[in-house]
Amino acid sequence: MxxxxxxxxxxxxxxxxxxxxxxxxxxxxxxxxxxxxxxxxxxxxxxxxxxxxxxxxxxxxxxxxxxxxxxxxxxxxxxxxxxHQVHGFTGKTKTIGWTAPDVSKWANRTFMGYHREDGQVGTANFWLVIPMVFCENRNVDILKQAFLDELGFGQRDVYKSYVSQLVDLYQSGNTEAIDTLTLQKTSAPVQKRVFENVDGIKFLTHEGGCGGIRQDSDMLCALLAGYIHHPNVAGATILSLGCQNAQVNILESKIKALNPNFNKPVIVLEQQKEGTEEELMSKAIRQTFLGLIEADKIKRQPAPLSKLSIGLECGGSDGFSGISANPAIGHTSDILVALGGKTVLSEFPELCGVEQELINRCETEESAERFVSLMRAYAKAAEAVGSGFDMNPSPGNIRDGLITDAIKSAGAAKKGGNSPIVDVLDYPEYVTKPGLNLLCTPGNDVECTTALVGSGTNIVLFTTGLGTPTGNPITPVIKISSNTKLAERMPDIIDIDTGPVISGEKTIEEMGEDVLDFIIEVASGRIEAKEKVLQQDDFIPWKRGVSL
The missing domain is CATH 2.30.130.110 (Archaeosine Trna-guanine Transglycosylase; Chain: A, domain 4)
Structure with missing residues (x-):
């Protein structure tokens, strides 16, 4: 009932x-x-x-x-x-106990992943093309046009075809038919993939690398290092102009800090050294093609669920998010933690008001103190520009029941389940400890997803009550609706509907288990997340400083 x-x-x-x-x-x-x-x-x-x-x-x-x-x-x-009103917070005042869920039914379950030499396991196998600075975005776009269709990674442009049909109708004088012409949608590739074991080439254009403070360019290098080191990445092509703040040697040092024995193929080309654009691009195409040949030799193999690293995020939340989708993936997180996996809870502005509970869940005083420090510094930075966490709810949040940031945060924190917090990370640090981790990111959907993946998550769970078309170039982003009406209205975006929790058809625990089963299928390549079908390759680094 x-x-x-x-x-x-x-x-x-x-x-x-x-x-x-x-x-x-x-x-x-x-x-x-x-x-x-x-x-x-x-x-x-x-x-x-x-x-x-x-x-x-x-x-x-x-x-x-x-x-x-x-x-x-x-x-x-x-x-x-x-x-908006919340209690203050201090250091650790007590330790909150936790009873891990029974995970015996998953003890011997595996997923089919790409094993890397450093012990990480990917849920996909991508090649990256990355500019060190926005000046190289045009060259990256040229490479994108050159590679995707020819290698079978492109999709047929149904919208371009639709416009072409409308033009034909107009030029033939049949304007009456224009209003009734329907879009025939297909996700079929332009041609068969040349490299069967490569999931795609991804092109991470951005607006950074120069013109801002040096801390921002350093953080961009650290973020890009996380993407290159990521288990879903086989190798990368780096385009540098040469004179920008984000120098290649900084990127290399960030990679070595993550893995001193890093040995993935990375092609680095500097335009100011290579000469003409033709010389630069032909070399980039040739060397990238050779890299793809090597990447194609890697095949999926069974891996324990402890090799999963899951990002926990919400966007376009509603008044049901905190009682269906968020606690459901919170239970998923608890199961994965009990299995020895890693989970990462992000969006610090949306933890406002629940800080003390999270502090008391930290396993160490050091982690608790770091969380306090990061939260206070973030709040102070927001206030310095005339804002604050209390201004966080969007018009959509408010319209659908989240009228204060504290209400939004209390529900958002449910994504982290009940397990102890093993580590607290600042952006864009990489997750290394099994268990639940906190990562300092904005609440902004794409900046947050970008950061979670840069920290090594090989699957992202993204809950939404309103419908948010957010994805990521290299990591599957599984969209989870808080209500059935949304899932029925936007089936091309939503992967999982937790509306049955609202209707009473399923418990939070049952829904959380369903989510884990779906994760295993996506991680194994047997199911493609909707954002991958739609090619929602969103990538926005978090810029924390000013432009100079």
């Missing part, structure tokens, strides 16, 4: 509407009658009893706001009557 509302935590003083509720309706909860004084849309919250002006508002058992003025019993929470 579909429940019409939910109380998330026993200590909460608000209820969540699971379906639209009408003004004047009387509902019963915990033996008391609540007459709704407002229409309450699904995903929004209403007061269980009178909440006086200045009184704390609790959700997920946490402080998420305070009442601006009296909110009557059955009154809906809005941006007008609720103000």
């Amino acid at each position: 579909l429940h019409r509302f939910l109380k998330i935590h026993p200590n909460d003083n608000v209820l969540v509407a699971l379906t639209d509720l009408k003004k004047g309706e009387t509902i019963e909860y915990d033996g008391a009658q609540i007459s709704l004084v407002d229409d309450v849309q699904a995903k929004h919250k209403f007061a269980q009893y009178v909440i006086a002006a200045g009184e704390e508002i609790l959700m997920y058992g946490s402080l998420v706001g305070k009442a601006v003025f009296d909110i009557p019993r059955g009154g809906v929470l809005t941006t007008e009557n609720v103000k």
